[in-house]
Amino acid sequence: MKKLLLICLAISMALTSQSQTKLIEKVTKTGDELVIPYEKYELANGLTLIIHEDHSDPLVHVDVTYHVGSAREELNKSGFAHFFEHMMFQGSDHVADEEHFKIVTESGGTLNGTTNRDRTNYFETVPSNQLETMLWLEADRMGFFLDAVTTKKFEVQRATVKNEKGQGVLNAPYGMWNEKTIAAVYPYGHPYSWSTIGLLEDLDRANLEDLKNFFLRWYGPNNASLTVGGDVDPKKVITLVEKYFGSIPRGPEVAKMKLDAPVIPADRYISHVDNNIRFPALMFTYPTVPNMHPDEAALDCLSEILGTGQSSYFFKKFVLTQKAIQASVFHPAAELSGEFTMFVLPYPGQTLADFETAMRQILDEFAKNGVSEDDLKKFKANQESNTINGLASVSGKVSQLSRYQYAFGNPNLIKKDLQRYLDITADDVMRVFNKYIYNKPGVILSYLPNAETAPAKPDNFEKPTSGVSAFPKTDYTGLNYKKPTNEPFDRSKRPVSGPSPLVKVPEFWETKFDNGIKVIGTKSNEIPTVAIQLTLVGGHKFDAADPKKSGLAQITASMMDESTQNYSAEAMQEELRKIGSSINIYANRTSTVVSINTLKKNLDKTLQLAEEKLLRPGFQQIDFDRVIKQQMEGIKASQQDPSAIAGQVFDRLLYGDEHIYSVPTSGIEETVANITLDDVKAFYNKYYSPNLGELVIVGDVDQKDILPKLGFLKSWPNKKVAIPTLPPAKPGDKTKIYLVDKPNAPQSQIRVGYMTDLKYDATGDYFKSYLMNYPLGGAFNSRINLNLREDKGWTYGAGAYFSSTEDPGPYQAYAGVLATATDSAVVEFMKEITDYREKGITDDELAFMRNSVGQRDARSYETPGQKAGFLRTIAHYNLDKSYVDQQTKIINTISKDEINKLAKKYLDDDSIYILVVGDGATNREKLEQLGYEVVELDAKGDVIDKNSIKVDK
Template sequence: MKKLLILLLVCYSTAAFSQTKLVEKVPQVEGKIVIPYEKYVLDNGLTLVIHEDHSDPVVHVDVTYHVGSAREELNKSGFAHFFEHMMFQGSENVGDEEHFKFVTESGGTLNGTTNKDRTNYFETVPSNQLDVMLWLEADRMGFLLPAVTQEKFEVQRSTVKNEKGQNYNNRPYGLFGEVNAASLYPYGHPYSWLTIGKLEDLDRVDVSDLKKFFLRWYGPNNATLTIGGDVNPKEVVKKVEKYFGSIPSGPAVEPMKLAPVTLDKDRYVSYVDNNIRFPLLLFTFPTVPTYHEDEAALDCLSEILGAGKSSYFYKKFVLTQKAIQASTFHPTSELAGEFTMFTLPFPGQKLADFEKQVRDILVEFEANGVTDADIEKFKANYESNTINGLASVRGKVSQLAAYETFRGDPNYIAKDLERYLAVTKEDVIRVFNKYIKGKPAVIQSVLPNAETEPAAPDNYKPATEGENPFPTIDYSELSYNRPNDGKFDRSKKPVPGQSPLVKVPEIWKENWSNGMKIIGTESKEIPTVAIQITLNGGHQLDAKDPGKAGLAQLTASMMNEGTTSLTSEEFQEELRKIGSSISVYAGQNSTTISINTLLKNLDKTLALTEDVLMNPRFDQADFDRNKKQTIEGIKSSETDPAAIASLVYDKLIYGDNHIFSVPSSGVTETVENISLDDVKSFYKKYYSPSVGELVVVGDVSKEEILPKLSFLKNWKGEKVTIPSLKFTNTTGKTKIYLVDKKEAAQSQIRIGYLTDMEYSATGDYYNSYLMNYNLGGAFNSRINLKLREEKGWTYGARSYFDVGENPGPFTATAGVKANATDSSVYEFMTVISDYKENGITPAELEFMKKSIGQKDALSYETPGQKAGFLRRIVHYDLNENYVEDQMKILNKMTKKEIDQIAKDKLKTDQMVILVVGDEASNIEGLRKLGYEIVRLNTKGEPVDGNTMEGGK
């Protein structure tokens, strides 16, 4: 009898963990766009999709729950997003903050995202860490609720409020989406609020409400687990059965069906935003859901009207210097879509005039119709974007997960591409007539002040109370059903297998007689080529004439404005026809020409690259427009607290007379001094192969690419001397510098000093990077845990050393809620001082070594990652095996060494403490911290009565 009982238990256990059905297997097809996979369904309803790809020793795990803000109810918004936060706060067998800790110390990355229709959680890790990731995800799917406490609930509620403050209330134009949603959708419609929810809703709920929401929507039968990368599908199935098989199904989830949104007339709405300079005019028409038969044609219409330099909106508003930006876009969701047209007019113009001109564009479009070139460009860009989206295992897994969640078909990528490549001119005209022409819209005006007139007086005010006309959910009968695992002990974290062997990309090098240094690697995963030409100098060259700071960046902007044979519009159109991109931009130390193309269009793209590099157009009208846009952009940044903080902080760090105290874009006074002749002269003097570095990554060999780059090899240019700059730390005694941003919802904090370090892959900089990792370099760092996870004062806080070929600062930074400003400064300085005085703990040292030591598996996967790796080698003249040298340093690093670096580098008595926030409400608290307080204006200049003594 005993033997029979044991046999029955074994059979039951086997059944519990092995009833998994293979639904389909899709192989790779030569010459076709396919993401190969195997699809399974567990007995509890969990869908499992596996993508096998051994190109890199990494694995990506994605759990997508088919629940977003659309499953919330009136007066209970923000739950799905709230749970995105709560799911990282520990579960029954995973301690507080340990989810981030375990993933980070494995060398991986992780996050979660929420939108209207789904929530996903994902990790990318070395392939030996798969068991740990499955254990973590299964524990929060089946064992989260026992670990949810009121204390965690309160901390994360505060964190979400700070996210709302940082990304919405305190950000320029941050509230237009909230106003738009409430105005477009009926009262109570689940799209009538944003995913982040309303603060008043978060304030009225308690932890029990949140638990009920989890029980209703987060069962395995409402989830898709997608795993891709260096895995064996048979082994993956067994592991998933082990970790997820015993989790009970949740309540059945039926598809949500709502009537299409309609408007009976134009709805005019407006609000004042004190953080902006340019007013915003926004038209939004209700359209169709994702995957609707009309979606692709509407996307095409959106591109024709407002994407690229040949678009109607660009020509009507930007080219004529009426607006700094103007565009259209067509985002869609599971239940509805929104066709949006917007303009950001320069100040001093009437929004009513812009409304008329937007309507005139629609009339003009109807008269002109759609051209073959319009369709050609649209299809080329969609195909290019689709292929480039498959560059990483994360990109492929995310696509499989989305197709399974919303189509029930992971193999939808070819069908998706097909419906876009099938769009015709007639389709575009048809959807224009059906959804846009003569149809009512929400017309929103965002105003910089109360004196600015909206496009028309408001005629609509979203309802804020009344009966809910939409269905509600009965949460009363839900209860937690703890999984029964038999003898499986979930309290023990799985032991990872042996770390995978990481192969640094095989590289080739070449140096040309004109001074250009070339480095490349062949990558055959997708048929694309990425080329990066770096010309050293950038903003640093502005030091030769500081009165024209911003010249390097304005010259780069002009390089995007066509060639002597092609106007700016014509040049961009040639690129759009082949789905390629060429962009030129300048930063602090370099100008970069970034080129991306499908392999089949490489020759055409390089011909355009040669033309723009050797024959820039430099047209006066283009210059006038770019200069005006630059100046207005600078003026606009003067209202943004984060931009103000960056500007003032650089002034305090580098000193008033240093070129780096001025942004790369310049300031209004210096840009005003720049002429087109200055741009031409800068190009002639400093666009030269003598300071050039070339990186090639893609589906092309050295022998194939070099002949195609002969125009660069034959390039002649002047010898460039980059000015040598002096860097002196003049901070002196630690002080608080206060910039008054009246009634700011958040305060921006920057703390730091100018170091004497330059970049060194195996020297002082690398050692300092290791030291800072536990202080402010990782999510689980002391600074972030204190200010975000313990106090709930910020959406995120960190510290870092920002150095390159020149010395740069150590900086600690965060945006914090206004009423915690003084407390945040105190905690920042307390945490940094404690780390300096008492050093790293043995546990932190072990965490740092594990985390950084295993990161290499994720370092060379995408073309962008490979390009960054190669650029470091060629720019800093590094040994190709420098990563191995770094690992030796890491493995030998001791607590004593880290502690000494902290004492040397954390100069707590010589730091700038910058606060940009509301002075009236913060000044008394800041005084109590005991530092001298210096008052500055938004340009970093002293104001009258600027110095105030602090007191204990």
């Protein structure tokens, strides 16, 4: 009896605490007003709960945002907020290490976490029956994290974060520009003076005690907001949140941070050398205002007038005149401050000093010319379009609610946020221009490809590395770890999910125009937009007719985005920007794509402009000269980017020089140099034909309404073009290592793979091989990623995949790894592929694959883009929508024996290309010792040493 009374008392206490959940506000939507409906609550422990109910898809998106980012870090301990984000995926009291990703993935969901200066968030999108499991997971790491932390996990994730910086910053072109700039913009010790990913020496300085203190200080429920959106019942959400989060103790109070804007007394000149780049860069940065400051919107407008689109000052001054490959202006703003940046990437052979003069001249010209009504009209149309398109998914709506809550304490800001842009006047823009930019001191960064290139001016500023910081430190003393106790349920038991929601494949209609265009469409009226994609099959394949002019398909597509017969390129873009629409034309290996996106109210005007671009291209010599130069210089630049080198060289190895796919879609220097404007005209006249067309229409429009608007496509003359048949790829050789030397690279890019004879199919061996590979290289919890990232800490991410179209494609594994682990990573790749081939899938892996892939359909048709991809697959491969049911049956019935047979059949372990792009001096000898022949190549894939070193196996 006494035990029963104690249990009842515990339940009563829990209910009493949870009943203190308060409704703060309820926002509803009436008519077509711009609002995201929600209910907002606050739990007794301070946790903010926001619920957005949306039954349009059987999905739920869960976001937990902690109001802590790199701005809360200590001087000399930068990067800790981001490091901590990684640690939060490493298990808690009731969730094992590496289980978080596994549970979400096998629930048919996707997940991630991100960190910026001001906040850290963790989020999942899953079928709606998995809501309780997601809340259980998030609550467990909020309330039960620290005891699961180990030194080993800490060190592995420290290595992973360092590899992330190596891949995304140190080994990436222009990767250091932000770190260098903000260190000069902000004073010593300012929390925005270091990058979110942090300094390597600071990451090395961190210890386990720092991690624990960081959690205790910032990760309390009263410094967090939980936003749940999608196919949910708000009452049930409240009950579950009270159950899992209600007993987590309140953390220390967190005061909102507010700092004075940085002041730069005089221009600060700095420089940085990066051997991953071809083009030098010149960047001006001025300190500005925080998010939602009254001047932020006008500064955003100013940045667009100066540096966005073909009518912008920067495009006309630098790109149109062929002085630079790229030039732009942008203005990101955060919680404490913002930065207004102007940048230009000059073609080689010019001085940055001259570009500094020219950039200052632009500001003089703008001061004289001012702001036009067209400038304002274009900017406002694009703001409206971007805001509406951002609401296409439940994750997009939840993200907006969450952002407004953590930054401003008010989720209901989307209408106000847009309205401040729509209310901008020309006087507003000129006022902020004069207040923050014109004749104001800034940071001028010269980003140099080598030490021989002269900066705009000699450096006159050096970032302080020691001294007394004027900014307050966080008090980490007296922090205690308190976990919920005496709870009326067992947290160690994972919630039981309800039945999987019924997923409806989008209803669609099909027709075919007399000239051969296949048309497929579906109505999607959640937002008032229309997306149309015309795919002309062929693309880079047609370059095979004259391989000496490879790149012609892409050049032709680029020229289609230039002048037409009745519009200059600038005038065309201006018309589109006035209505917030876009029409983009590009080519890839297998097709040329015309992508059209518009608000419904502007559909007619957008289609008129699409007709002009598609059927009346201008093909002007002046446009051609600029496009060719950009393409040629882009090719040369790619030969210094390790990741781009790896992709291009690996394709050349896989396909062999006789195959068109051995050459990038962009072409190579030798082939692009052969292309003329007449070639472009001939390519368009010969290969742009409606019989190659596959038209997908998704949006707030019915079939009966859209088809009459497409008369220009129906009347397009059929040229009856045949798709070329490509030859087989080069036969594989015995396994070899191919080494491209990238001196002093902090990382090595590794590719491991071979050609298969698999062609795309929806229900045959190609699809089944996808299922087979899923536990090996297709998921975060795959063997390859867990080995190289989670167990070894050598990489930020690794995986493997099959990739085929109607033509056979390769199987390839990939990773960017720590330079010192290059040879060991090659060994592990080979071991994992061989072990899986020989020993096969485990029972647990088979169950994981079935659950994960089998429940993914709930996420497959939510957004217009996802619907368009689904319909394009049906149109291109002539599928019936029942193929989805057939795939589901295969997933649920494929046997362990069949998967193992597929592994033996399609996982090669003898004729494999192993490509390493990394530092030759430190890796060459180690790779030779692995027992494979080592062949050295240059950045284009040509053999350097004809007598390649051979080592007996």
